[in-house]
Amino acid sequence: MATKKPENLSFEEALDELSQIVAQMEQGELSLEQSLKQFERGIALANASSGKLQQAEQKVAILMGNDSQAPLSNFDSNLD
Numbered sequence: 001m002a003t004k005k006p007e008n009l010s011f012e013e014a015l016d017e018l019s020q021i022v023a024q025m026e027q028g029e030l031s032l033e034q035s036l037k038q039f040e041r042g043i044a045l046a047n048a049s050s051g052k053l054q055q056a057e058q059k060v061a062i063l064m065g066n067d068s069q070a071p072l073s074n075f076d077s078n079l080d
Helices: 011-027 032-064
Strands: none
Touching: 011 032
8 A cells, every 4th residue: 555645645644644653763773764755754644734734723713704713602511
C-alpha cells in the first residue's frame, strides 16, 4: 500500500500516524537513516495538521460572524 501524502489525510489519520512515528522513534530501535526519514514524515504530517486546524479556526470565525477570537463562555450542563 502506498503512503498517502500528508495533505490527503484527514486530521485524525495524520495525528494517528504522527503518534505512531513518535512511538517508533522513542523506542530507539530505528537506524539513523530510518529515523531521519520518519522525522521528515512527522514534520510533513505536523505541518499538514496545523494547516487543517487553521482552516477549521477560520471557518468557525466566519460562522461566528467575525474574523477575531470570539469570547468563550461556560457551558451550562444543568439546562432543563
